[in-house]
Amino acid sequence: xxxxxxxxxxxxxxxxxxxxxxxxxxxxxxxxxxxxxxxxxxxxxxxxxxxxxxxxxxxxxxxxxxxxxxxxxxxxxxxxxxxxxxxxxxxxxxxxxxxxxxxxxxxxxxxxxxxxxxxxxxxxxxxxxxxxxxxxxxxxxxxxxxxxxxxxxxxxxxxxxxxxxxxxxxxxxxxxxxxxxxxxxxxxxxxxxxxxxxxxxxxxxxxxxxxxxxxxxxxxxxxxxxxxxxxxxxxxxxxxxxxxxx
Numbered sequence: 001x002x003x004x005x006x007x008x009x010x011x012x013x014x015x016x017x018x019x020x021x022x023x024x025x026x027x028x029x030x031x032x033x034x035x036x037x038x039x040x041x042x043x044x045x046x047x048x049x050x051x052x053x054x055x056x057x058x059x060x061x062x063x064x065x066x067x068x069x070x071x072x073x074x075x076x077x078x079x080x081x082x083x084x085x086x087x088x089x090x091x092x093x094x095x096x097x098x099x100x101x102x103x104x105x106x107x108x109x110x111x112x113x114x115x116x117x118x119x120x121x122x123x124x125x126x127x128x129x130x131x132x133x134x135x136x137x138x139x140x141x142x143x144x145x146x147x148x149x150x151x152x153x154x155x156x157x158x159x160x161x162x163x164x165x166x167x168x169x170x171x172x173x174x175x176x177x178x179x180x181x182x183x184x185x186x187x188x189x190x191x192x193x194x195x196x197x198x199x200x201x202x203x204x205x206x207x208x209x210x211x212x213x214x215x216x217x218x219x220x221x222x223x224x225x226x227x228x229x230x231x232x233x234x235x236x237x238x239x240x241x242x243x244x245x246x
Contacts (some may be wrong), residue, residue: 003080005063007032010029010049010204012042014128016197017070017103018058023193023224024074028081029145030050071103074190086103086190091182095189098182102194105166109163110198111153116160117205117232119146127231161241167208168245171217174199178216188224196220215245 009025009032011018025032037045050059050068055100060067060076067076078086087095118125124140126134134142149155174195178184183192200221203209209228212218222228 003030003062005065006061008061009034010037010046010059010061011035011057012037012039014114014201015057016201017056017107017194019200019225020193020197021058021060021070021073023197024077024086024186024190027086027188027193028077028084030077030081053220070194071099072159074099074193084187086188088187088189091099091180094180095182095191097191098191099194100179101173102191102198106195108153108200109167110201112155112160112163113167113202113208114205114231115146115153115155116147116157117207117236118142119150120236123144124232158235164208164237164241165243168211168243171212171215171245174217174220175215178220184190184216184220192220193224196224200225200228203228205236206230206232206234207237207239209246211242 007025007030009018009021011022011034013036020080022034044055046057046059046068047054050066054068056069058068058070058073060073062076062080067073073110076088084094113209123134123139125142126132126138131138174183177191177195183189183195185192195217199212199217203212203218203221209230212221218228
């Protein structure tokens with residue numbers, strides 16, 4: 001049954017959970033409007049729209065109904081359009097588990113690693129909005145913004161180095177999911193979209209790209225979100241922090 005109410009996705013352009021929800025809406029064939037909140041003010045705006053304690057994108061309105069968070073949105077979309085299932089019969093529970101791993105474990109690396117790269121190359125933050133390189137005044141603003149973002153997400157160099165050390169093992173874990181048919185199959189699952197969106201944004205940091213090259217993680221990221229562009233050139237992150245797969 002087609003959805004007759006207006007559907008609106010409240011989002012930010014660089015947000016990987018928002019990309020995941022957009023891909024799910026497209027797959028389900030649901031028409032929607034993508035509305036970008038104001039970068040830097042989006043926390044307050046999402047709280048105003050979705051209620052106390054809701055500070056992060058994405059949020060989805062379906063008529064008067066308000067659904068917050070990518071996993072909750074996926075669940076609601078499955079109820080509305082069950083025909084194109086994101087949780088295939090026979091492996092639904094395993095897909096759900098893989099989806100939650102993508103949401104609760106991998107997703108934070110999709111925030112910390114890119115913001116780590118931008119910290120060391122703040123003039124490249126303009127690429128989020130289609131600007132190749134910021135001028136000096138813009139770079140001054142970017143540095144202040146990145147520092148505030150690090151504080152908000154509790155990012156540190158120690159945390160980023162730990163993330164990068166764990167990352168190759170996580171790519172191997174995704175390979176195992178692919179071998180079990182939970183991702184990288186003929187049609188997208190909820191796990192494909194949750195995991196692929198995070199891998200896509202992490203892969204925009206050129207220092208990290210070799211870790212995912214040729215993997216199932218890279219395939220699902222590019223299949224559902226397009227070719228991974230270079231946002232931060234190689235050399236931004238210390239070479240000793242980068243760990244390759246065995």
